[in-house]
Amino acid sequence: KKFGGYGGGYPHGGKRRVNSRTSQAQRDEVIRRTVYVSDIDHQVTEEQLAALFINVGQVVDCRMCGDPNSVLRFAFIEFTDEEGARAALNLSGTVLGYYPVRVLPSKTAIAPVNPTFLPRSDDEREMCARTIYCTNIDKKVSQADVKLFFESICGEVYRLRLLGDYQHNTRIAFVEFVMG
Incomplete structure (x- = not known):
């Protein structure tokens, strides 16, 4: 399965369900299903990161962020349900590459890709x-x-x-x- 990029390989076609017409309750629910992962080794790919989290729940989206040349990057991972996100928190401290990743509840949903920039x-x-x-x-x-x-x-x-x-x-x- 392909992760990352623009919508390729995700169960929902990479389409975001959060827009200006979506209720605050729905936005909050998406945030509760999303975790923030930091201290990611620069050699770790989105595919490798997603593979770690697939073990605790079904991953909807995995978005790696930060300068690819930086030693450490961060990511957001969205699950189909809150249980997956809660289980993902237990992976904090797991060594991926050369560094242990930190996993925290996310304060935001994964931002949609702005199609005007593509x-x-x-x-x-x-x-x-x-x-x-x-x-x-x-x-x-x-x-x-x-x-x-x-x-x-x-x-x-x-x-x-x-x-x-x-x-x-x-x-x-x-x-x-x-x-x-």
């Missing part, structure tokens, strides 16, 4: 498949240096956007390649 056409999807996001680029490194670095390892760069501000001493880049 690629809408085949061209946009294809462009996304050829684009990488790069962080922690020293401000002394020029756009030409970044382009040369990626072209020497990965292939011809079609477009490069190097972004930064005055508050941070590093920058980020979106690098779009000619070939995927």
Whole structure:
């Protein structure tokens, strides 16, 4: 079974049941079925995390959050019922990867993916498949240096956007390649 991403592989097709017309009682019920997991080793995948929690209840959604390059990340896991979420709390302290995870009752439901941020056409999807996001680029490194670095390892760069501000001493880049 596939977990994560945009709705793939979930029993409910990944569609969220919480929207502006949903009653507060229904929202509270979804929150009671959701746990917050912290201190997740950066090498642990959504699939591995969900596999741990499938042992205590049926998982509806598993959403990994945080910078994938950070040592520790966090996640939200929603179960079909409150019993699954309560049982999941007992997994706090279980070592997954190199660290014991912390499992707490969630204060929020899993936020739905905003469809306006997703690629809408085949061209946009294809462009996304050829684009990488790069962080922690020293401000002394020029756009030409970044382009040369990626072209020497990965292939011809079609477009490069190097972004930064005055508050941070590093920058980020979106690098779009000619070939995927």
